[in-house]
């Protein structure tokens with residue numbers, strides 16, 4: 288009789304990876320997948336590891352953030368990246384795949400793995416505490432499972448994502464920016480924020496550009512209904528000429544005579560990146576780059592992440608989980624994949640692999656330490672788990688260099704990516720030698 292050592296719910300990117308990693312380490316895994324009996328609004332095939340949109344796993348250059356994470360996944364023996372490599376299609380420097388061949392290969396590999404038992408049915412709740420569980424239900428998790436997560440996580444379980452862009456600190460034009468918090472509140476020097484002033488003419492042109500800019504249309508299953516406290520900037524621009532100037536761009540409490548001020552808030556503990564406060568948006572990425580360059584301080588800004596608004600189920604991991612991604616409220620349950628608060632195919636895969644390592648480590652009595660923050664894995668993990676200051680929002684992230692600790696010593700900008708990558712590879716090697 289097949290008695291599972293671990294139950295994995297969800298056979299997407301994270302769940303497939305987690306099940307594979309556990310099985311390869313000798314644990315018996317029940318992998319519960321709801322398809323084809325129930326399909327999310329974005330999934331269309333019965334296959335595992337379905338890519339619901341783009342067929343690209345992004346850049347394969349190890350000196351880019353996505354390439355770095357994939358290099359780490361390869362070193363960790365990722366099933367997803369192995370199958371992607373085997374089914375790649377020409378896409379310049381990116382790792383793009385024949386999506387059906389890719390998902391078929393993942394499905395076949397799991398089906399042929401003796402330690403994996405596939406159960407095709409929706410999980411409507413969470414199994415009792417006699418077996419560890421990994422929940423990888425993805426950004427569109429629904430039904431009884433979502434309700435159960437909600438009952439455990441309360442209002443720290445979110446269904447929509449409203450993300451503001453993040454820029455690299457080095458790319459801000461400081462001749463057009465000044466530090467300072469409204470009304471001098473904040474740390475001792477009162478300089479928690481970077482303020483980017485705009486004249487009346489600059490502001491008016493900016494509002495016009497926001498109105499005319501090309502937006503990403505909502506998907507069929509997304510309702511374009513927004514929380515009043517979290518409106519997209521283009522919606523505010525549409526509501527009136529000065530709505531933004533009285534809203535997130537209000538110049539009050541600051542030493543400036545500007546008509547409007549864009550505020551940037553420190554995004555990471557290293558102060559190497561800043562987010563544009565209140566700038567959640569549905570503008571296309573190209574339009575964000577073009578239109579935000581109209582803010583004088585951001586004329587040459589380099590974006591680590593663009594803004595977006597989309598349907599996405601995720602939790603605030605740092606509040607709700609222990610250091611091994613286990614839920615405080617139900618410690619035999621770990622979350623994995625996008626639901627932990629990462630974004631994207633490879634990021635979700637990495638969080639599936641990590642949840643498997645933590646689960647396996649516990650099962651054999653050899654707990655796995657957190658991945659080093661200088662690695663792509665560690666950067667994502669520490670983003671999820673970093674304690675936030677009161678009022679500091681938590682938003683999901685894809686992998687970007689802004690999540691990594693700054694390099695020691697001074698390095699030319701053009702050399703930094705390669706140095707980040709080299710440092711990450713070295714740290715990853717030591718960590719894997721300890722845990723894999």
Ligand SMILES: Cc1cc2nc3c(=O)[nH]c(=O)nc-3n(C[C@H](O)[C@H](O)[C@H](O)COP(=O)(O)OP(=O)(O)OC[C@H]3O[C@@H](n4cnc5c(N)ncnc54)[C@H](O)[C@@H]3O)c2cc1C
Pocket residue numbers: 296297298299300301302319320321322326327329330336337339340341342408409410411423424425426427428429430432433506598623624625626630631632633635636
């Ligand atoms: C519309 C849309 C477009 C996207 N486009 C991109 C893109 O272009 N590039 C990119 O990198 N990322 C994209 N993403 C994000 C990407 O889908 C996720 O990062 C990734 O698929 C998450 O992996 P996951 O394993 O966490 O979830 P998923 O891959 O979604 O897998 C979750 C699995 O769990 C199953 N499941 C859910 N609930 C249950 C249940 N109760 N019982 C059993 N099984 C269950 C689902 O059927 C599914 O197979 C997109 C997301 C959406 C929603």
